[in-house]
Amino acid sequence: AQSVTQPDIHITVSEGASLELRCNYSYGATPYLFWYVQSPGQGLQLLLKYFSGDTLVQGIKGFEAEFKRSQSSFNLRKPSVHWSDAAEYFCAVGANYGGSQGNLIFGKGTKLSVKP
Amino acid sequence: KAGVTQTPRYLIKTRGQQVTLSCSPISGHRSVSWYQQTPGQGLQFLFEYFSETQRNKGNFPGRFSGRQFSNSRSEMNVSTLELGDSALYLCASSPTGGVYNEQFFGPGTRLTVL
Numbered sequence: 001a002q003s004v005t006q007p008d009i010h011i012t013v014s015e016g017a018s019l020e021l022r023c024n025y026s027y028g029a030t031p032y033l034f035w036y037v038q039s040p041g042q043g044l045q046l047l048l049k050y051f052s053g054d055t056l057v058q059g060i061k062g063f064e065a066e067f068k069r070s071q072s073s074f075n076l077r078k079p080s081v082h083w084s085d086a087a088e089y090f091c092a093v094g095a096n097y098g099g100s101q102g103n104l105i106f107g108k109g110t111k112l113s114v115k116p
Numbered sequence: 117k118a119g120v121t122q123t124p125r126y127l128i129k130t131r132g133q134q135v136t137l138s139c140s141p142i143s144g145h146r147s148v149s150w151y152q153q154t155p156g157q158g159l160q161f162l163f164e165y166f167s168e169t170q171r172n173k174g175n176f177p178g179r180f181s182g183r184q185f186s187n188s189r190s191e192m193n194v195s196t197l198e199l200g201d202s203a204l205y206l207c208a209s210s211p212t213g214g215v216y217n218e219q220f221f222g223p224g225t226r227l228t229v230l
Contacts, residue, residue, distance in 0.1 A: 032216065036221075041223065042223055043120065043206055043208075043220075043221030043222050043223045043224060044206065044208075044221040045221070046218050046219070049218070051216070090159065092159075094214075094216070103149065103161040103164060103172050103174065104151075104159075104161060104219070105161070106151075106158055106159035106160075107158070108158040109158060109159075
């Protein structure tokens, strides 16, 4: 069965420091991978997605993610964190059922706190 | 363009009651998906509607149902509420649905079951 694991429940980084959020997936076929961010009281916003091609994907707000098939990982990175990045981050895999439209399977999320 | 709107934003019900949540997608979007978010289980897919037809369904009991109207607005109904149904219910819309297209999420309806 498809699954997504985000090993870190909560991460605290200092403003200006670099960030890496981990995501591992389990999926039999070529995965469609996503990172979403959820700010308090808000819905989810798509940061970036990977379907195929270049394994380093650029997203909004200065985020990027790298797909590593050998490690079944899709880690999210940002070189310099801003206080406004404090939020909860969700990794998701698109479960495609034999060509029909599928749905998203989410990880449990990583809450990011930013120290001034 | 207006974003996805969900009403009501907050709801308190008691066990055994039923509840209906509403979602208005972005104009022109024909797919509406519903997700349940809880601290323990995280975000779980409930179902997706496209052009008034349920196209995909997650692993939830039959107490959870939905429908979509001709204007793409969608409602989700939960009957015989249980304490465990307390959650944030998120609605997402996209032009054609599926995992290939970006889904735009609403702010959610926070349901508390007492």
